[in-house]
Amino acid sequence: MRIINRKPSRLTALALGLLPFAATVIAYSVASHYRRLDNPADKLLPSLDSMAAAFWRMATVPDRRSGDLLLWLDTFDSLWRLGTGMAVSTVLALSLGIAIGFIPHVRSALAPYLATFSLIPPITILPILFITFGLGELAKIALIVIGTAPVMIRSMAQAVLDIPREMIIKAETLGASVWQMVTRLVLPQLLPRLITALRLGLVPAWIFLISAEAIASTSGLGYRIFLVRRYLAMDVILPYVVWITLLGFLLDLLLLQASRRLFRWAHQGVDAL
Amino acid sequence: MSDTPKLSVQGLTKSYDGLPVLERVDLDVAAGSFCTIVGASGCGKSTFLRMLLSQELPSRGRILLDGRPLPDEPTPDRGIVFQKYSVFSHLTVAENLILASEFEAAPWTGRLFASARKSAFADIDGLLERIGLKAAANKYPVQLSGGMQQRLAIAQALIKKPGILLLDEPFGALDPGIRVDMHDLLLGLWQDLGMTIFMVTHDIHEAFKLGTRLLVFDKVRHDPQAPQAYGATITYDLPLDSPGAARSPEDIAGVIGAPAIDPQNQFSNSNAS
Numbered sequence: 080m081r082i083i084n085r086k087p088s089r090l091t092a093l094a095l096g097l098l099p100f101a102a103t104v105i106a107y108s109v110a111s112h113y114r115r116l117d118n119p120a121d122k123l124l125p126s127l128d129s130m131a132a133a134f135w136r137m138a139t140v141p142d143r144r145s146g147d148l149l150l151w152l153d154t155f156d157s158l159w160r161l162g163t164g165m166a167v168s169t170v171l172a173l174s175l176g177i178a179i180g181f182i183p184h185v186r187s188a189l190a191p192y193l194a195t196f197s198l199i200p201p202i203t204i205l206p207i208l209f210i211t212f213g214l215g216e217l218a219k220i221a222l223i224v225i226g227t228a229p230v231m232i233r234s235m236a237q238a239v240l241d242i243p244r245e246m247i248i249k250a251e252t253l254g255a256s257v258w259q260m261v262t263r264l265v266l267p268q269l270l271p272r273l274i275t276a277l278r279l280g281l282v283p284a285w286i287f288l289i290s291a292e293a294i295a296s297t298s299g300l301g302y303r304i305f306l307v308r309r310y311l312a313m314d315v316i317l318p319y320v321v322w323i324t325l326l327g328f329l330l331d332l333l334l335l336q337a338s339r340r341l342f343r344w345a346h347q348g349v350d351a352l
Numbered sequence: 353m354s355d356t357p358k359l360s361v362q363g364l365t366k367s368y369d370g371l372p373v374l375e376r377v378d379l380d381v382a383a384g385s386f387c388t389i390v391g392a393s394g395c396g397k398s399t400f401l402r403m404l405l406s407q408e409l410p411s412r413g414r415i416l417l418d419g420r421p422l423p424d425e426p427t428p429d430r431g432i433v434f435q436k437y438s439v440f441s442h443l444t445v446a447e448n449l450i451l452a453s454e455f456e457a458a459p460w461t462g463r464l465f466a467s468a469r470k471s472a473f474a475d476i477d478g479l480l481e482r483i484g485l486k487a488a489a490n491k492y493p494v495q496l497s498g499g500m501q502q503r504l505a506i507a508q509a510l511i512k513k514p515g516i517l518l519l520d521e522p523f524g525a526l527d528p529g530i531r532v533d534m535h536d537l538l539l540g541l542w543q544d545l546g547m548t549i550f551m552v553t554h555d556i557h558e559a560f561k562l563g564t565r566l567l568v569f570d571k572v573r574h575d576p577q578a579p580q581a582y583g584a585t586i587t588y589d590l591p592l593d594s595p596g597a598a599r600s601p602e603d604i605a606g607v608i609g610a611p612a613i614d615p616q617n618q619f620s621n622s623n624a625s
Contacts, residue, residue, distance in 0.1 A: 243436070243437035245434040245436065245437040245438060246437055246438075246440060246441075248405070248407055248426050248432060249432060249434075249438055249439075249440075249508070249509075250440075250451075251425065251426035251427070252405075252426045252427065252428055252430060252431055252432050252509070252512070252514070253428065253451060253452040253455055253508070253511065253512060254427075254428040254452060254455050254456060254512060255455045255462070256455075256459065258459075258460070258462075259455050259459070259462035262461070262462050262463075263451065263454070263455075263462040263463070264440065267442040267443075268441075268442055342442070343492065344441055344442050344443075344492040344493075344494060345441075345442070347492065347494040347495065
């Protein structure tokens, strides 16, 4: 049988999926082992044990100076910034996206401006934000919004344009006002696409969050890894990277499951990664 | 008042970028007529239908409905069924059918709640029965077959009791056997509700079977050096309801250069008058 027609069983699929993860862990352990044979005090590739111990310490032992559990403090602060930023972006994406996609006059007025604005590399605005809003939370959240909103607005506007014209005309013949079409036709048709835009937007959002925290902050996952970098504390940095990845993965999974549950009509027949 | 035709088309011309698609179309249609519209591909018959719907506006000439000019945009006095995307994919069958009454009852939310919603569902019970979708009332359109979707689309288009029903190749994507069922449903609804129907079709036998009046769109003038120089108009206007007056489908097929027996639809041959 040709290889394109051979499908793995569920168990094989699971095993195949785990294989690259296991290979990475094994390769790391081997490399770490031989490095520490040469130099037991090596800090570059700490053992899995010492990383687990460091992670445990961050999660359960209160910080000597502040008395905080640093991992949870960092996680909470980072997720709060990320969540607030993405919430603002979502509101902007829905309101402006629908206005641009649905109303030709608004489209003519805003689409070229938005296309230009979204080409500004958001990181270059960070100094301006720090100068304008100070070093507090506002500047970091603003960076996430500026970094994610323009692309999300454009993708929502495109999603409105992708709604078959037939449906909009049908709604008109059923006596719908513009507002009723927005609330009963455009918005529901858009929500599954919004989830996709959110999932894609979270990737740059994390980058901007970590960048902003690395430059000016007193807490947060990005702040912590850039802080302990000074002590070459790879035993903290590596678990933090894994932790951030895990958080990102769980957020993505959550959004996908929510979409499958809430928008059953949009997930029939088609399956995406 | 009885002398006023239901719909009157006067000197209608439609051009795109200066090239006429339709020119000098004149037509008076009495209330309760079932006009079937045939013609070669690209002869402007769908454009004509879109102008009856006000989805597009005439370049010259005018269309009068009950003696008054048509509104400039689609309104509930004209229902429409497209070949595809006629129903709302994010609503179940029953929700699709109560949407029009929700629009009417709730200008701001566009939504009925609790007992009002329940009574709206009760109101469409008979309709669901009639179109054979009672068992599928809580399914989404993607879960329905093509024929079921079009039955839903027709029912939805008739909810507002439009005086005119426009059908743009509504059965073009259906299997021949299903089409015969759809013909029966459509003819039954037409006899009960007495609306005026305009139906564009590719299938000449369908046009003969269903219509009381057959309109053939074709170009009368042809410039071999500039094939696009002239638009199409109504070349044959045949009453089909008086016996003996009708020419055979094969004659008309010859006129518009279409095969007399549609290879995709040999079933309907036996149904032709």
